[in-house]
Amino acid sequence: MKTTSSYLKPIFSPTVILIGVIIIAGLSQGLLLPVLSIFMEQRGVSSSVNGLHAAALYVGSFAMSLVAERLLRRTGFKKLLLSGVVLVMVALPLFPLVADVRIWLVLRILVGIGDSAIHFTSQLWMLLLSPPEKRGRNISLYGMSYGLGFSIGPLGIRLLSYGHAIPFVILSVLFLVMVVLVVVYLPNRSPESMDSKEQAGAPRQVLHIYRLAWFALIPALLYGYMEASMNSNFPIYGLRSGLSSEDISSLLPFFGIGGLLLQLPLGLLSDRFGRKKVLMTAGLTGGLLFMAVPLAGNDFVAILLLFMGAGGLVGSFFSLGLAYAADLLPRHLLPVANVIASFHFNFGSIAGPNLGGMAMQWGAAPLLFVFLGAAYVLFSLLGFAFRGNMTKKVQM
Known part of the structure; x- marks a missing residue:
């Protein structure tokens, strides 16, 4: 006689569960950063301190990746x-x-540790299970799942009333x-x-990975820089540009919506035409769109369109970068490469809010998007100097 668990097992397959976890992880990430940034801005905390505080989440994530x-x-x-x-x-x-921002700092570190564990396991699992000819599609589905949650997250600002x-x-209940x-x-x-023999040569593996795939690992850094800057710094930029908190909560999801719309098409294009070409083209175009955001002033519709365009083009950078690294590296190096990508993501996530916060405090608010756009343009230009060779894999 079949139990209830037996009937539900086909519905709750490992793939469905992993997608659900990633959606909710994106939901928490998309909500937490802008909400806490708004709370601290309303308390009169400087933008540089606000950015430094937001980086604590990625300090925890970096520590976990070690x-x-x-x-x-x-x-x-x-x-x-x-x-x-x-x-x-x-x-x-x-x-x-709690109202003490020092306790918030500790809690952000703990959330960063948890998020890192979630992403590391799910990303690596998908990379190891995906055949090369479907890797772009599968990793894009992963990115779409995270992007869906990330896009919905800022709408939670409206629940604060x-x-x-x-x-x-609500987030805690979903995680439960x-x-x-x-x-x-x-x-x-x-x-x-992962066996002991392969672990022994870890330092040499890292150098070997950088030699073979340094260009494919840069997108993780850029994605972390972009994600943290948008969620931590843009709410402050928006308030100072004349946008309301409701406008900000409505605009941020469109950045993720753009990513959702183009994740799968970009993944399929990368399977067909090569991931390097797709990454370079998306980086150059997305970077230029970021630089155009200050020109829109506080025009809601113009910023919305720019966010959708830029988000659609660079929203898949992390996943496509990992897929490209998997193309270039032997399978036994993928776990270490995934750790390196996590390092890059966390470094970018720590640097993003701090650079953006300092730019807005000591320079001018538009520098937030000038720096961000320039980083993607520079990445695209570096692609001309990279000559990567595809590695033949032995299937598991």
């Missing part, structure tokens, strides 16, 4: 993923319960649902490429 590979090798995917989900679930509802705790409690599904339905496994 040990993520070893933890995954010991615990497997399921336990590490579950640990990350539980940590974020517990930390989120504590934000509205019902109480500052409401959006945080995912904890139950992960425990009941998600199988545990470890990547076959």
Whole structure:
């Protein structure tokens, strides 16, 4: 006789559960940064301190990435993923319960650790399971899942009128649902490429990875820089440019919506024409659109269109960069390459809010988007100097 769990098992497949976790992770990320930035701006905290504070989340993520590979090798995917989900679930509802920004700093670090565990396990799992001819499509689906949550997240700002705790409690409940599904339905496994012999030569592996795929690892840094800057600095930029908090909460999702619309098409194009060409073209065009944002002033529609265009072009940078690295590297190097990509993402995420905050405080607000756009244009130009060779893989 079949149990209820047996009937639900086909519905809650590992793929469905992982997609659900990534959507909610994106939801929390898309909400937390702008909400806390608005809270601190309303308290009169300077933009540079606000940016430094926001970077704490990525300090936690960076710290986790230092040990993520070893933890995954010991615990497997399921336990590490579950640990990350539980940590974020517990930390989120504590934000509205305390007013001390020093405690917020600690909580942001804890959320960063949990987010890093979630992303590291899910990204690596998908890369190792995807055949080369479908890698762009599959990694784009992953990016679309995160982008969906990330786009919806800022809309939670509107829930603040019902109480500052409401959006945080809702997120924690969603994470609790995912904890139950992960425990009941998600199988545990470890990547076959992680063994003690391969771990011994880690320093040489890092140098080898950079030699083969340095260009493919830059998109992770740019994506972290962009994501953190948009969520932490743009609410401040918007308020100082004459936009209301409602305008800001409405505009930020369109950046993610653009990414959702173009994630899969860009992934498919990269499968057909090559990931390097797609990354260079998207980076150059997206960078120019970022530079055009200050020209729009506080025109809501103009900023919306620019956000959709730029977000659509660079919103898949992290996932396409990982897919390109997987094309260039032997399979046994992918776990270490994923750690390097996490380092780059976290470094960019830490640098983004600080550079943007300092630019707005000591320079001019438009420099936020000038710096951001210039970074993507420079990346595209560096592509002409990179000569990457595709590596033949032995399928698992």
